[in-house]
Amino acid sequence: MNRFTLADKTLRLLAAQVNLNGTFNHVCRPQNTNQPLTFELQVERGSPETVFTVIMGHEKHSLMVHAPNKDTHLVVADFIESIVNGRMDTAEPATPRVSAESVERGQLLDAKQQEQLRQLVRNGGSLLLDIGFDEDVRVAVHRTLSRKGITAIIVAGNTCPRTQCFTAYGDEQHSVDRLLQSLNHLAASVVPAALAA
Known part of the structure:
Protein backbone atom coordinates (compact mmCIF):
# COMPACT_ATOMS: atom_id res chain seq x y z
CA MET A 1 0.00 0.00 0.00
CA ASN A 85 -3.87 4.66 4.66
CA GLY A 86 -6.37 2.13 6.03
CA ARG A 87 -5.73 2.75 9.74
CA MET A 88 -9.36 3.42 10.67
CA ASP A 89 -10.04 -0.20 11.65
CA THR A 90 -6.63 -0.99 13.15
CA ALA A 91 -6.40 2.14 15.33
CA GLU A 92 -2.73 2.45 14.36
CA PRO A 93 -1.49 5.87 15.50
CA ALA A 94 -0.69 8.43 12.84
CA THR A 95 2.88 9.54 12.24
CA PRO A 96 3.64 12.64 14.30
CA ARG A 97 3.66 15.88 12.31
CA VAL A 98 6.53 18.33 12.26
CA SER A 99 5.65 21.62 13.90
CA ALA A 100 7.69 24.64 14.85
CA GLU A 101 7.61 23.56 18.51
CA SER A 102 8.97 20.08 17.77
CA VAL A 103 11.79 21.61 15.72
CA GLU A 104 12.66 23.94 18.59
CA ARG A 105 12.65 21.03 21.08
CA GLY A 106 14.96 19.02 18.81
CA GLN A 107 12.45 16.21 18.16
CA LEU A 108 12.77 16.36 14.41
CA LEU A 109 13.93 12.75 13.87
CA ASP A 110 12.72 9.54 15.44
CA ALA A 111 15.13 6.97 16.95
CA LYS A 112 15.39 4.96 13.71
CA GLN A 113 16.24 8.04 11.64
CA GLN A 114 18.86 9.11 14.20
CA GLU A 115 20.47 5.67 13.96
CA GLN A 116 20.46 5.97 10.15
CA LEU A 117 22.27 9.32 10.49
CA ARG A 118 24.81 7.71 12.84
CA GLN A 119 25.47 4.96 10.27
CA LEU A 120 25.81 7.61 7.57
CA VAL A 121 28.47 9.43 9.62
CA ARG A 122 30.33 6.14 10.20
CA ASN A 123 30.31 4.93 6.59
CA GLY A 124 29.55 7.93 4.36
CA GLY A 125 26.98 7.82 1.56
CA SER A 126 23.53 9.35 1.10
CA LEU A 127 20.14 9.08 2.75
CA LEU A 128 16.55 10.21 2.15
CA LEU A 129 14.77 11.36 5.31
CA ASP A 130 11.02 11.86 5.68
CA ILE A 131 10.65 14.56 8.32
CA GLY A 132 7.10 15.61 7.51
CA PHE A 133 7.58 18.00 4.58
CA ASP A 134 6.02 17.62 1.13
CA GLU A 135 9.32 16.25 -0.16
CA ASP A 136 12.04 14.18 1.48
CA VAL A 137 15.25 15.72 2.77
CA ARG A 138 18.40 14.40 1.08
CA VAL A 139 21.60 14.07 3.13
CA ALA A 140 24.97 13.20 1.58
CA VAL A 141 28.06 12.60 3.75
CA HIS A 142 31.69 12.20 2.69
CA ARG A 143 34.17 10.91 5.26
CA THR A 144 37.35 12.96 5.33
CA LEU A 145 40.54 10.87 5.21
CA SER A 146 43.13 13.39 6.38
CA ARG A 147 41.54 13.80 9.83
CA LYS A 148 38.39 12.71 11.69
CA GLY A 149 35.31 14.42 10.35
CA ILE A 150 32.74 14.66 7.58
CA THR A 151 31.70 16.91 4.72
CA ALA A 152 27.91 17.01 4.42
CA ILE A 153 25.35 18.38 1.99
CA ILE A 154 21.70 18.64 3.09
CA VAL A 155 18.96 19.51 0.58
CA ALA A 156 15.27 20.07 1.38
CA GLY A 157 12.84 20.32 -1.55
CA ASN A 158 13.06 19.98 -5.32
CA THR A 159 11.19 22.94 -6.79
CA CYS A 160 12.81 25.57 -4.56
CA PRO A 161 15.53 23.64 -2.70
CA ARG A 162 17.16 24.87 0.48
CA THR A 163 20.70 23.61 0.80
CA GLN A 164 23.33 23.48 3.53
CA CYS A 165 26.92 22.34 3.01
CA PHE A 166 29.56 22.14 5.74
CA THR A 167 32.61 20.28 6.99
CA ALA A 168 32.78 19.22 10.64
CA TYR A 169 35.97 17.92 12.24
CA GLY A 170 35.87 15.82 15.40
CA ASP A 171 34.68 12.46 16.66
CA GLU A 172 31.57 10.62 15.47
CA GLN A 173 29.27 12.13 18.11
CA HIS A 174 30.34 15.68 17.21
CA SER A 175 29.62 14.98 13.53
CA VAL A 176 26.19 13.51 14.32
CA ASP A 177 25.37 16.49 16.55
CA ARG A 178 26.43 18.89 13.80
CA LEU A 179 24.23 17.06 11.26
CA LEU A 180 21.24 17.17 13.64
CA GLN A 181 21.83 20.86 14.31
CA SER A 182 21.92 21.61 10.58
CA LEU A 183 18.77 19.57 9.96
CA ASN A 184 17.00 21.47 12.75
CA HIS A 185 18.07 24.84 11.29
CA LEU A 186 16.94 23.79 7.83
CA ALA A 187 13.59 22.55 9.16
CA ALA A 188 13.10 25.71 11.23
CA SER A 189 13.58 27.80 8.09
CA VAL A 190 11.05 25.70 6.13
CA VAL A 191 8.37 25.11 8.83
CA PRO A 192 7.39 28.76 9.54
CA ALA A 193 6.60 29.26 5.85
CA ALA A 194 4.46 26.12 5.87
CA LEU A 195 2.63 27.21 9.03
CA ALA A 196 2.10 30.82 7.93
CA ALA A 197 -1.29 30.12 6.38
Whole structure:
Protein backbone atom coordinates (compact mmCIF):
# COMPACT_ATOMS: atom_id res chain seq x y z
CA MET A 1 0.00 0.00 0.00
CA ASN A 2 1.26 3.50 -0.78
CA ARG A 3 1.85 5.73 2.22
CA PHE A 4 -0.27 8.87 1.90
CA THR A 5 0.47 12.23 3.54
CA LEU A 6 -1.23 15.53 2.87
CA ALA A 7 0.85 18.21 1.18
CA ASP A 8 1.67 21.49 2.95
CA LYS A 9 -0.60 23.30 0.48
CA THR A 10 -3.53 21.08 1.49
CA LEU A 11 -2.74 21.66 5.18
CA ARG A 12 -2.84 25.43 4.62
CA LEU A 13 -6.22 25.08 2.89
CA LEU A 14 -7.53 22.92 5.73
CA ALA A 15 -6.37 25.49 8.29
CA ALA A 16 -8.69 28.03 6.67
CA GLN A 17 -11.54 25.63 5.82
CA VAL A 18 -12.02 24.25 9.34
CA ASN A 19 -13.20 27.75 10.35
CA LEU A 20 -15.86 27.92 7.62
CA ASN A 21 -19.11 26.14 6.81
CA GLY A 22 -19.35 24.44 3.46
CA THR A 23 -18.10 21.74 1.13
CA PHE A 24 -14.52 21.77 -0.16
CA ASN A 25 -12.96 19.59 -2.87
CA HIS A 26 -9.33 18.45 -2.72
CA VAL A 27 -7.04 16.61 -5.13
CA CYS A 28 -3.94 14.99 -3.63
CA ARG A 29 -1.28 12.61 -4.91
CA PRO A 30 -0.19 9.69 -2.73
CA GLN A 31 3.54 8.96 -2.59
CA ASN A 32 4.98 6.58 -5.20
CA THR A 33 2.07 6.92 -7.61
CA ASN A 34 0.81 9.41 -10.17
CA GLN A 35 -2.87 8.64 -9.65
CA PRO A 36 -4.62 11.55 -7.95
CA LEU A 37 -6.87 11.03 -4.98
CA THR A 38 -9.94 13.23 -4.75
CA PHE A 39 -11.98 13.76 -1.64
CA GLU A 40 -14.65 16.13 -0.44
CA LEU A 41 -14.61 17.77 2.98
CA GLN A 42 -17.91 18.97 4.43
CA VAL A 43 -17.69 21.28 7.43
CA GLU A 44 -20.69 21.92 9.67
CA ARG A 45 -19.81 24.34 12.44
CA GLY A 46 -21.94 24.39 15.55
CA SER A 47 -21.62 26.21 18.86
CA PRO A 48 -20.30 23.35 21.04
CA GLU A 49 -18.75 21.20 18.30
CA THR A 50 -17.88 21.04 14.62
CA VAL A 51 -18.61 18.03 12.40
CA PHE A 52 -16.19 17.18 9.59
CA THR A 53 -17.33 14.69 6.94
CA VAL A 54 -14.81 13.23 4.49
CA ILE A 55 -16.26 11.68 1.33
CA MET A 56 -14.00 9.54 -0.88
CA GLY A 57 -15.80 7.72 -3.65
CA HIS A 58 -18.54 5.65 -1.98
CA GLU A 59 -17.03 5.99 1.50
CA LYS A 60 -18.21 8.57 4.00
CA HIS A 61 -16.46 9.20 7.34
CA SER A 62 -17.39 11.73 10.01
CA LEU A 63 -15.39 13.33 12.82
CA MET A 64 -16.86 15.47 15.58
CA VAL A 65 -14.48 17.92 17.26
CA HIS A 66 -15.52 19.55 20.52
CA ALA A 67 -14.12 23.05 21.14
CA PRO A 68 -12.11 23.47 17.92
CA ASN A 69 -8.79 25.31 18.31
CA LYS A 70 -5.84 26.43 16.17
CA ASP A 71 -4.66 22.80 15.71
CA THR A 72 -8.02 21.45 14.52
CA HIS A 73 -6.79 21.30 10.92
CA LEU A 74 -4.03 18.90 12.04
CA VAL A 75 -6.62 16.64 13.69
CA VAL A 76 -8.66 16.66 10.48
CA ALA A 77 -5.53 15.99 8.40
CA ASP A 78 -4.62 13.00 10.60
CA PHE A 79 -8.21 11.75 10.24
CA ILE A 80 -8.02 12.00 6.42
CA GLU A 81 -4.63 10.27 6.30
CA SER A 82 -5.91 7.49 8.56
CA ILE A 83 -8.80 6.85 6.19
CA VAL A 84 -6.62 6.77 3.08
CA ASN A 85 -3.87 4.66 4.66
CA GLY A 86 -6.37 2.13 6.03
CA ARG A 87 -5.73 2.75 9.74
CA MET A 88 -9.36 3.42 10.67
CA ASP A 89 -10.04 -0.20 11.65
CA THR A 90 -6.63 -0.99 13.15
CA ALA A 91 -6.40 2.14 15.33
CA GLU A 92 -2.73 2.45 14.36
CA PRO A 93 -1.49 5.87 15.50
CA ALA A 94 -0.69 8.43 12.84
CA THR A 95 2.88 9.54 12.24
CA PRO A 96 3.64 12.64 14.30
CA ARG A 97 3.66 15.88 12.31
CA VAL A 98 6.53 18.33 12.26
CA SER A 99 5.65 21.62 13.90
CA ALA A 100 7.69 24.64 14.85
CA GLU A 101 7.61 23.56 18.51
CA SER A 102 8.97 20.08 17.77
CA VAL A 103 11.79 21.61 15.72
CA GLU A 104 12.66 23.94 18.59
CA ARG A 105 12.65 21.03 21.08
CA GLY A 106 14.96 19.02 18.81
CA GLN A 107 12.45 16.21 18.16
CA LEU A 108 12.77 16.36 14.41
CA LEU A 109 13.93 12.75 13.87
CA ASP A 110 12.72 9.54 15.44
CA ALA A 111 15.13 6.97 16.95
CA LYS A 112 15.39 4.96 13.71
CA GLN A 113 16.24 8.04 11.64
CA GLN A 114 18.86 9.11 14.20
CA GLU A 115 20.47 5.67 13.96
CA GLN A 116 20.46 5.97 10.15
CA LEU A 117 22.27 9.32 10.49
CA ARG A 118 24.81 7.71 12.84
CA GLN A 119 25.47 4.96 10.27
CA LEU A 120 25.81 7.61 7.57
CA VAL A 121 28.47 9.43 9.62
CA ARG A 122 30.33 6.14 10.20
CA ASN A 123 30.31 4.93 6.59
CA GLY A 124 29.55 7.93 4.36
CA GLY A 125 26.98 7.82 1.56
CA SER A 126 23.53 9.35 1.10
CA LEU A 127 20.14 9.08 2.75
CA LEU A 128 16.55 10.21 2.15
CA LEU A 129 14.77 11.36 5.31
CA ASP A 130 11.02 11.86 5.68
CA ILE A 131 10.65 14.56 8.32
CA GLY A 132 7.10 15.61 7.51
CA PHE A 133 7.58 18.00 4.58
CA ASP A 134 6.02 17.62 1.13
CA GLU A 135 9.32 16.25 -0.16
CA ASP A 136 12.04 14.18 1.48
CA VAL A 137 15.25 15.72 2.77
CA ARG A 138 18.40 14.40 1.08
CA VAL A 139 21.60 14.07 3.13
CA ALA A 140 24.97 13.20 1.58
CA VAL A 141 28.06 12.60 3.75
CA HIS A 142 31.69 12.20 2.69
CA ARG A 143 34.17 10.91 5.26
CA THR A 144 37.35 12.96 5.33
CA LEU A 145 40.54 10.87 5.21
CA SER A 146 43.13 13.39 6.38
CA ARG A 147 41.54 13.80 9.83
CA LYS A 148 38.39 12.71 11.69
CA GLY A 149 35.31 14.42 10.35
CA ILE A 150 32.74 14.66 7.58
CA THR A 151 31.70 16.91 4.72
CA ALA A 152 27.91 17.01 4.42
CA ILE A 153 25.35 18.38 1.99
CA ILE A 154 21.70 18.64 3.09
CA VAL A 155 18.96 19.51 0.58
CA ALA A 156 15.27 20.07 1.38
CA GLY A 157 12.84 20.32 -1.55
CA ASN A 158 13.06 19.98 -5.32
CA THR A 159 11.19 22.94 -6.79
CA CYS A 160 12.81 25.57 -4.56
CA PRO A 161 15.53 23.64 -2.70
CA ARG A 162 17.16 24.87 0.48
CA THR A 163 20.70 23.61 0.80
CA GLN A 164 23.33 23.48 3.53
CA CYS A 165 26.92 22.34 3.01
CA PHE A 166 29.56 22.14 5.74
CA THR A 167 32.61 20.28 6.99
CA ALA A 168 32.78 19.22 10.64
CA TYR A 169 35.97 17.92 12.24
CA GLY A 170 35.87 15.82 15.40
CA ASP A 171 34.68 12.46 16.66
CA GLU A 172 31.57 10.62 15.47
CA GLN A 173 29.27 12.13 18.11
CA HIS A 174 30.34 15.68 17.21
CA SER A 175 29.62 14.98 13.53
CA VAL A 176 26.19 13.51 14.32
CA ASP A 177 25.37 16.49 16.55
CA ARG A 178 26.43 18.89 13.80
CA LEU A 179 24.23 17.06 11.26
CA LEU A 180 21.24 17.17 13.64
CA GLN A 181 21.83 20.86 14.31
CA SER A 182 21.92 21.61 10.58
CA LEU A 183 18.77 19.57 9.96
CA ASN A 184 17.00 21.47 12.75
CA HIS A 185 18.07 24.84 11.29
CA LEU A 186 16.94 23.79 7.83
CA ALA A 187 13.59 22.55 9.16
CA ALA A 188 13.10 25.71 11.23
CA SER A 189 13.58 27.80 8.09
CA VAL A 190 11.05 25.70 6.13
CA VAL A 191 8.37 25.11 8.83
CA PRO A 192 7.39 28.76 9.54
CA ALA A 193 6.60 29.26 5.85
CA ALA A 194 4.46 26.12 5.87
CA LEU A 195 2.63 27.21 9.03
CA ALA A 196 2.10 30.82 7.93
CA ALA A 197 -1.29 30.12 6.38
